[in-house]
Amino acid sequence: GAVVSQHPSWVICKSGTSVKIECRSLDFQATTMFWYRQFPKQSLMLMATSNEGSKATYEQGVEKDKFLINHASLTLSTLTVTSAHPEDSSFYICSANRDQNEKLFFGSGTQLSVL
Amino acid sequence: EDQVTQSPEALRLQEGESSSLNCSYTVSGLRGLFWYRQDPGKGPEFLFTLYSAGEEKEKERLKATLTKKESFLHITAPKPEDSATYLCAVNSGGYQKVTFGIGTKLQVIP
Numbered sequence: 114g115a116v117v118s119q120h121p122s123w124v125i126c127k128s129g130t131s132v133k134i135e136c137r138s139l140d141f142q143a144t145t146m147f148w149y150r151q152f153p154k155q156s157l158m159l160m161a162t163s164n165e166g167s168k169a170t171y172e173q174g175v176e177k178d179k180f181l182i183n184h185a186s187l188t189l190s191t192l193t194v195t196s197a198h199p200e201d202s203s204f205y206i207c208s209a210n211r212d213q214n215e216k217l218f219f220g221s222g223t224q225l226s227v228l
Numbered sequence: 229e230d231q232v233t234q235s236p237e238a239l240r241l242q243e244g245e246s247s248s249l250n251c252s253y254t255v256s257g258l259r260g261l262f263w264y265r266q267d268p269g270k271g272p273e274f275l276f277t278l279y280s281a282g283e284e285k286e287k288e289r290l291k292a293t294l295t296k297k298e299s300f301l302h303i304t305a306p307k308p309e310d311s312a313t314y315l316c317a318v319n320s321g322g323y324q325k326v327t328f329g330i331g332t333k334l335q336v337i338p
Contacts, residue, residue, distance in 0.1 A: 156330045
């Protein structure tokens with residue numbers, strides 16, 4: 114099956130710093146990648162849709178200036194949490210479709226802890 | 229707005245004790261219903277996609293079924309390694325619009 118790699122797996126940072134998370138599709142080209150956030154005991158919530166070569170589409174309530182998304186190639190999307198605060202602590206997961214198949218392949222996730 | 233409700237929230241089974249997980253959904257035109265398995269601290273792992281009522285899919289000890297209002301994930305003779313959170317999700321619009329349920333946390337005791 115298709116593989117989506119996400120890095121880092123976990124990160125601890127001080128409040129006010131920025132953190133970059135990478136999501137790569139290893140064996141297929143992903144025109145579109147998706148970023149989700151998951152709080153403990155809650156479902157996955159879509160944050161934004163990352164489109165190669167164009168601006169990301171953000172879901173309602175997600176601050177685009179805080180969560181910067183760059184999708185510079187067909188195999189890499191990055192999410193940068195700018196000026197992170199403790200309330201940004203969460204589990205962030207990326208996913209991608211292969212071609213137009215609706216089945217999503219997920220990265221392993223990144224646990225962000227902001228002190 | 230699409231809604232996905234999973235029950236129970238948690239389920240504890242003895243090894244070999246078969247059971248079913250439920251996923252009820254409300255969508256404006258189902259394009260696909262997905263089941264995923266998620267281990268602690270990991271991303272979801274794809275299990276099944278169901279597209280129309282009456283469809284069934286199987287994989288090892290798991291069997292997923294679909295009606296017009298709900299889906300069941302049947303687990304036959306579970307083993308401890310089946311312990312995980314099982315997520316249900318639906319797609320009803322553009323391919324990026326996938327709505328997830330909160331999941332059922334399954335624990336299988338030896």
